[in-house]
Amino acid sequence: MKNIKIIAIDVDGTLLNSKKELTPKVRNAILKAKSAGIKIVIATGRPLSGVEKILTELGLNDQEDQYVVCFGGGVVETTAGNVLFEKKLTYDNYLDLETISLKLGLHFHASAPDRIYTADRDIGDYTLYEANLVNLGISYRTPAEMKDIPIIKCMYVDEKDLLDQKIADHKPFAHLDDKITFTKTAPFYYEANPKGVSKGNALKFLCHKLILSSENLMAIGDEENDLSMIKLAGVGVAMGNAVPAVKEAAQRVTSDCDHDGVAEAIEKIL
Incomplete structure (x- = not known):
């Protein structure tokens, strides 16, 4: 010691x-x-x-x-x-992750060093919670508008029961396992970071x-x-x-x- x-x-x-x-x-x-x-x-x-x-x-x-x-x-x-x-996510990584959120019906946002970005006009409660917690502003951007934004990580954020239900089967995420590390970091957070x-x-x-x-x-x-x-x-x-x-x-x-x-x-x- x-x-x-x-x-x-x-x-x-x-x-x-x-x-x-x-x-x-x-x-x-x-x-x-x-x-x-x-x-x-x-x-x-x-x-x-x-x-x-x-x-x-x-x-x-x-x-x-x-x-x-x-x-x-x-x-x-x-x-x-x-x-x-x-180490940042690529734009292609972001598009793949965003697509999964649409298929699963989960709220989703991307974190840049100085801002949180979401393509949800109906901004999720936990996106608002996260922005307040980490003192970052939120911007609405369509996926096409995200191309030149540096993305450090992405987050699926939703009510615990819904999130657990949607991530229980890893198949929707599995095709990205060689590029992305997925981690449950809180009852209402499922995070996606670059591999490694x-x-x-x-x-x-x-x-x-x-x-x-x-x-x-x-x-x-x-x-x-x-x-x-x-x-x-x-x-x-x-x-x-x-x-x-x-x-x-x-x-x-x-x-x-x-x-x-x-x-x-x-x-x-x-």
């Missing part, structure tokens, strides 16, 4: 409680870890704009020697916004840049998109509210997000 130099922390359901709050106990534990020389890396499906308030609370914002993994691993950047790694994009691969890139190994990494998360970093890390920690697959892959299970699980995990290594 003394070899831990980086702690990578997921945001929703991990760093933040179910009310989307950063509790004083979690904040203080992170500040103590920083004081001990441990680098804190937020690893999230959100863009930088969606974590700037959190970074400010933790004293990590607007710095060239502090890092954040955004869009589920699609972007690695400094907290000052200097992009070190980025994951939080684990993004952190592997960052560790290499910082001349560290995965043994120097501790990762804390709760959802399927956290699995790759949990498996990569020298110490993988699952939240008490984590999905079963994450708990099975983790070396340790901490308390849930409403009982300061992140603080508990950090205090153990300190």
